[in-house]
Amino acid sequence: MAREAAPRRRPSPAMAMRWALLVAMAAAAGAEDPYRYFTWNVTYGPISPLGTTQQGILINGQFPGPTIECVTNDNLIVNVFNYLDEPFLITWSGIKQRKNSWQDGVAGTNCPIPANGGNYTYKFQAKDQIGTFIYFPSLALHRAAGGFGAINIRQRPSIPVPYPPPAADFTLLVGDWYYAAGGHAELQQSLDSxxxxxxxxxxxxxxxxxxxxxxxxQGNTYLLRVSNVGMKTTVNVRIQGHSLRLAEVEGMHPVQNIYDSLDVHAGQSVAFLVDLDQPAMDYAVVVSTRFNADGAPPLVAVGTLHYNGATARAPGLLPAPPPEDIEWSMNQARSFRWNLTASAARPNPQGSFHYGTIPTSRTLVFAGSGLVVVAGQRRYAVNGVSFVIPDTPLKLVDNYNIADVIEWDNVPARPDGRAPRQGTPVVRLNLHEFIEVVFQNTEDEVQSWHLDGYDFWVVGYGNGQWTENERPNYNLVDAQARHTVQVYPNGWSAILVSLDNQGMWNLRSANWDRQYLGQQLYLRVWTAEQSFSNEYSIPTNAILCGRAASLQH
Known part of the structure; x- marks a missing residue:
C-alpha cells in the first residue's frame, strides 16, 4: 500500500532571491562556466543499417545522433523538439547531473516531451567529469530504433590526463541491432505479448x-572511445595486429594495462589508446557478440583502422575472439584497477577519497528475476517487485506531496521469497550515506545494471550466491569506479556507493528488454535540510503531467 511522503520544506523566498542574486553576480563577474547550445529535431526517418530500409529515430536527420563535444564543467543547453507521433525522452547515461535529477530524462523524473512538435529544453552541467558517455531514448523501446549518440567530455587545460595527448580520438558506438519491418513498435508488441x-x-x-x-x-597514437549502445548483448572489441591500452572507464582513469581485446557489456563505455606502429596497411576493427543465448554463433561487425597512404589490407584472418568463458571475462574485469595517482576532473588525485576505509550504513541485495507472471503478464522484477511506470513522475509526486503513488521502501532489502508482484517502489536513503549494494544473478545470461546520478566502486565479482563471507575478498584499495556493472551468470557483483547527490535516481537493468518489463526501481537520496547546495529547485520549464498537470510551478 502506498504511503504519503513526509512534507518537504522548500527554500524561502528570501533564500531563493539570494541565490538568484549570487548567480547574477557570478555571471556579471564572468565566473560562470561556458555554455554550449544545441537544438535537436527528433523525427522518424528511413535507415538501412542492414541493407533493407526500416524506420529509425533520427536526431537532426542523423543516425546515430550528433556527438556532443564539451569540456568538463560546461553548461549544456539541449533544446529538443519531438516530431514523433508518440511521447519521447532522452537520458544522459553516466552524466552525474549534480543536484539536478530534474534533468535525468527518465520516466520517474520527467514528464515525456509531447508528440507532434512538443518541446523541452534540458539544462545541465557536465560537472567534474572527463571521459566517454552516451545519450539515448529512455521510453518504450525507442532505443531499438536509434536516437542515441556520444557525449565526449574533455579536460580543462589545468587538469592533466595520465597519458600524452593523442593525435586524435575516434568514437565507436557499438551494439546489437534488430531488423523489424514494423520498427521498434513491433519489438515492443512482442514483449507486451x-x-x-x-x-x-x-x-x-x-x-x-x-x-x-x-x-x-603511422607513428601516432590515437584514443578510441567505445560505448555499447545495444539492447542487451555483451560485445568484444579487438583490432587486428594492435594492442589496446586501457585509458578510461566511464569517466575514470584506470591503470593502463594492455589487452588484446576488451569485453564491453550493455550500457558500458571504455576508451583505449592504440599505437599505429605496424606497417602502413588497413587493419580490421572487429566487434562481436559474447555469451549468446542457446549457443547461437556470434554476430560480427568489421570496421577498418586505415593508415594514411595505405593501399592494401593486412594479410591473415580476422583476430579471433577470446575464449567463450565466463572466468576469462571475470578475470579481465577484476584486472581493471583505479589509477590512484591520476588527476580527476578536479586538481586532486582520483584516489584521494579512500572509499575502503568508510563504514557502510546498510546493505542492499538486489536479485533480478527471470520472466515471471505478474497480474497475468510476463514481467521481470527486482526482489520480486516488477516496476510499473506511474501516471505521474515520482520526482513530481515527491515535490508536490501527491499521495498514493509512491510505494516507499516496498522492495525488500534482500530477496524474501514472496510471490512476484507489481509496484512503484522507491527506496529511501539519506544524503551522505555510504552503502553496499550487491547484484545477484541466478540466471544463465549476463546481466548489466546502471545507477543514474552516480559512479560507484566495483569491489567484487564472484560465482554462486553472495554472502557476507565474501567481504574479506573485496578490493578496498583500487577498485575501478564506473556507473554500469555487469553481473555474470549465476554470480554476483558488489559495489560501494557514496550517496553525495541528492535527488530521485533510477537504478535499472541496462538490458533494455528487462528494464522495459519492470527490472528497475528508484532511489530517493534526501535530507531534511533544504538547500540549493544540495539540490536545485524544480525547473521553471518543467513539463507537468498526470496528477501534477494542474499544479503551478
Whole structure:
C-alpha cells in the first residue's frame, strides 16, 4: 500500500532571491562556466543499417545522433523538439547531473516531451567529469530504433590526463541491432505479448555492420572511445595486429594495462589508446557478440583502422575472439584497477577519497528475476517487485506531496521469497550515506545494471550466491569506479556507493528488454535540510503531467 511522503520544506523566498542574486553576480563577474547550445529535431526517418530500409529515430536527420563535444564543467543547453507521433525522452547515461535529477530524462523524473512538435529544453552541467558517455531514448523501446549518440567530455587545460595527448580520438558506438519491418513498435508488441526478445539480427559499429573507417598516421597514437549502445548483448572489441591500452572507464582513469581485446557489456563505455606502429596497411576493427543465448554463433561487425597512404589490407584472418568463458571475462574485469595517482576532473588525485576505509550504513541485495507472471503478464522484477511506470513522475509526486503513488521502501532489502508482484517502489536513503549494494544473478545470461546520478566502486565479482563471507575478498584499495556493472551468470557483483547527490535516481537493468518489463526501481537520496547546495529547485520549464498537470510551478 502506498504511503504519503513526509512534507518537504522548500527554500524561502528570501533564500531563493539570494541565490538568484549570487548567480547574477557570478555571471556579471564572468565566473560562470561556458555554455554550449544545441537544438535537436527528433523525427522518424528511413535507415538501412542492414541493407533493407526500416524506420529509425533520427536526431537532426542523423543516425546515430550528433556527438556532443564539451569540456568538463560546461553548461549544456539541449533544446529538443519531438516530431514523433508518440511521447519521447532522452537520458544522459553516466552524466552525474549534480543536484539536478530534474534533468535525468527518465520516466520517474520527467514528464515525456509531447508528440507532434512538443518541446523541452534540458539544462545541465557536465560537472567534474572527463571521459566517454552516451545519450539515448529512455521510453518504450525507442532505443531499438536509434536516437542515441556520444557525449565526449574533455579536460580543462589545468587538469592533466595520465597519458600524452593523442593525435586524435575516434568514437565507436557499438551494439546489437534488430531488423523489424514494423520498427521498434513491433519489438515492443512482442514483449507486451509475453514473448522474449529474439536473438539480435546484427551488431553495428556507428550504425553499420561493416565499412566504418578510422584513419591515422603511422607513428601516432590515437584514443578510441567505445560505448555499447545495444539492447542487451555483451560485445568484444579487438583490432587486428594492435594492442589496446586501457585509458578510461566511464569517466575514470584506470591503470593502463594492455589487452588484446576488451569485453564491453550493455550500457558500458571504455576508451583505449592504440599505437599505429605496424606497417602502413588497413587493419580490421572487429566487434562481436559474447555469451549468446542457446549457443547461437556470434554476430560480427568489421570496421577498418586505415593508415594514411595505405593501399592494401593486412594479410591473415580476422583476430579471433577470446575464449567463450565466463572466468576469462571475470578475470579481465577484476584486472581493471583505479589509477590512484591520476588527476580527476578536479586538481586532486582520483584516489584521494579512500572509499575502503568508510563504514557502510546498510546493505542492499538486489536479485533480478527471470520472466515471471505478474497480474497475468510476463514481467521481470527486482526482489520480486516488477516496476510499473506511474501516471505521474515520482520526482513530481515527491515535490508536490501527491499521495498514493509512491510505494516507499516496498522492495525488500534482500530477496524474501514472496510471490512476484507489481509496484512503484522507491527506496529511501539519506544524503551522505555510504552503502553496499550487491547484484545477484541466478540466471544463465549476463546481466548489466546502471545507477543514474552516480559512479560507484566495483569491489567484487564472484560465482554462486553472495554472502557476507565474501567481504574479506573485496578490493578496498583500487577498485575501478564506473556507473554500469555487469553481473555474470549465476554470480554476483558488489559495489560501494557514496550517496553525495541528492535527488530521485533510477537504478535499472541496462538490458533494455528487462528494464522495459519492470527490472528497475528508484532511489530517493534526501535530507531534511533544504538547500540549493544540495539540490536545485524544480525547473521553471518543467513539463507537468498526470496528477501534477494542474499544479503551478
Amino acid at each position: 509475453g514473448a522474449p526478445l529474439p536473438f539480435p539480427d546484427a551488431v553495428l559499429i556507428n550504425g553499420v555492420p561493416s565499412g566504418a573507417t578510422f584513419a591515422g598516421d
